[in-house]
Amino acid sequence: MNAIVNLRAFCLVALLFSGMVVADAPSDPDPWEGWNRNVHGFNETLDTYIARPVAQGYRLVTPGIVRQGVGNFFSNLGEIPTAVNDLLQAKPGDAATATGRFLINSTLGVLGLIDVASMAGIEEHREDFGQTLAVWGVGSGPYLVLPVLGPSTLRDTFSLYPDYLLDPVQALPVSDEEKMGLNVLKLVHRRHQLLDSESIVQGDKYIFIRDAYLQSRHYEINDGQVEDSFDSDLDDIDLDDDF
Numbered sequence: 001m002n003a004i005v006n007l008r009a010f011c012l013v014a015l016l017f018s019g020m021v022v023a024d025a026p027s028d029p030d031p032w033e034g035w036n037r038n039v040h041g042f043n044e045t046l047d048t049y050i051a052r053p054v055a056q057g058y059r060l061v062t063p064g065i066v067r068q069g070v071g072n073f074f075s076n077l078g079e080i081p082t083a084v085n086d087l088l089q090a091k092p093g094d095a096a097t098a099t100g101r102f103l104i105n106s107t108l109g110v111l112g113l114i115d116v117a118s119m120a121g122i123e124e125h126r127e128d129f130g131q132t133l134a135v136w137g138v139g140s141g142p143y144l145v146l147p148v149l150g151p152s153t154l155r156d157t158f159s160l161y162p163d164y165l166l167d168p169v170q171a172l173p174v175s176d177e178e179k180m181g182l183n184v185l186k187l188v189h190r191r192h193q194l195l196d197s198e199s200i201v202q203g204d205k206y207i208f209i210r211d212a213y214l215q216s217r218h219y220e221i222n223d224g225q226v227e228d229s230f231d232s233d234l235d236d237i238d239l240d241d242d243f
Helices: 003-016 035-062 064-077 081-090 092-107 129-135 154-158 160-166 176-193 195-200 205-221
Strands: 143-146 150-153
Touching: 003 035, 035 129, 035 150, 035 176, 035 195, 035 205, 064 081, 064 092, 064 176, 064 205, 081 092, 081 129, 081 195, 129 154, 129 160, 143 154, 150 154, 150 205, 154 160
Parallel strands: none
Antiparallel strands: 143 150
């Protein structure tokens, strides 16, 4: 209940904020490049010595069928914030689809470990509060690299708190330590999904990641209804999970 109250208050602030921000993309999407490159370097160090080795170890010791179940479990939990954001974006049909997927996978799919809904032809989609702010007319603002969290924009940074409130893991009837363990597992699983994409990165890694992130967000916000301006090398990247 507190999460709902906090989200309502945040939505009111966001609506006021949306009136002060131009919806168009800034002419210079990366005016804070100096800061961003420094944070990018810091994140790369953490990734080299901590995140990547842990992800490699996770892949090495965890059978593929288990990793698939872990991915399905967290993907199923993601249907809840997707449904809420669909409603906030006035997309009741999409909200019903996300809710249906959650109910099917949580029951027939054994708590979401098996993606029965996709097998039945019910397609998955993802919505977050950053996309909702975009629909409300809030401009993206400058590109911003966050410590540990990585690529973002000013608008997406502003959405972190409501995304946290909508995260079903926070509402699970488990201890704080168990919630922390689930969050760590989710991060490790996401990092392991990036291992196969590392060879695609070419040239300046900072610019590659920045451009891929901005392009993917533009694609997601417009529900895929945009012209494909990706390089051919980017076609193999799973834009829903990799950035």
